[in-house]
Amino acid sequence: MGFFGTYRYDGTRWHELPRPDLSPAEEPWLLVYIHDSDVGMVHYRPTGTGSGVAYLGHTPRTYFDDPGASAPTDVAREAAALAAWWALARGGVDPDAVAAKERELAGYLAADEDPDADEPLDGDGGDDEPVELDDADIFVEVKVSRFVLALGLPDLPEPDLVGR
Numbered sequence: 001m002g003f004f005g006t007y008r009y010d011g012t013r014w015h016e017l018p019r020p021d022l023s024p025a026e027e028p029w030l031l032v033y034i035h036d037s038d039v040g041m042v043h044y045r046p047t048g049t050g051s052g053v054a055y056l057g058h059t060p061r062t063y064f065d066d067p068g069a070s071a072p073t074d075v076a077r078e079a080a081a082l083a084a085w086w087a088l089a090r091g092g093v094d095p096d097a098v099a100a101k102e103r104e105l106a107g108y109l110a111a112d113e114d115p116d117a118d119e120p121l122d123g124d125g126g127d128d129e130p131v132e133l134d135d136a137d138i139f140v141e142v143k144v145s146r147f148v149l150a151l152g153l154p155d156l157p158e159p160d161l162v163g164r
Helices: 075-089 095-106 140-150
Strands: 005-009 014-017 029-035 039-045 053-057
Antiparallel strands (some): 005 029, 039 053
16 A cells, blocks of 8 residues: 655645645645555646646556546646746746746656556666666655655655554
8 A cells, every 4th residue: 555645835834634625725835645656636726827736656547547537637738837836936937947947847747648558668678677767656755755846845744644
């Protein structure tokens, strides 16, 4: 069983929550929900030109092999909206910095995958070399941590595992 956790950033610090809470709050805010160490859901407000939801690791559509599990993803659109969110959270930044941040954040975001597509079995197409995976490719919470640091936010707090 993987890790499950929910965290909301209120503009100054993270709050661990027992479950996702998308109730209105002072903007800008960001909520991260980690599902089974495989899906990282990022909800953000204001949404700007984005949907307000981005994924890290796998999208629900891919993870559950169910097209109805989430709306189709548009990595470029969400990366642009998250870069605008980043700029807003800083009180505005140079357009070149926003464009660079957009490219950086796009590298973290998950796209819908074809569940029938073959995954690579090794690093170069041959059968004798194993695939080298980064921890962020195995545990989405590592990717989420790197993502929030890329947004210039403090790292997520250690989970409170007492009573769980």
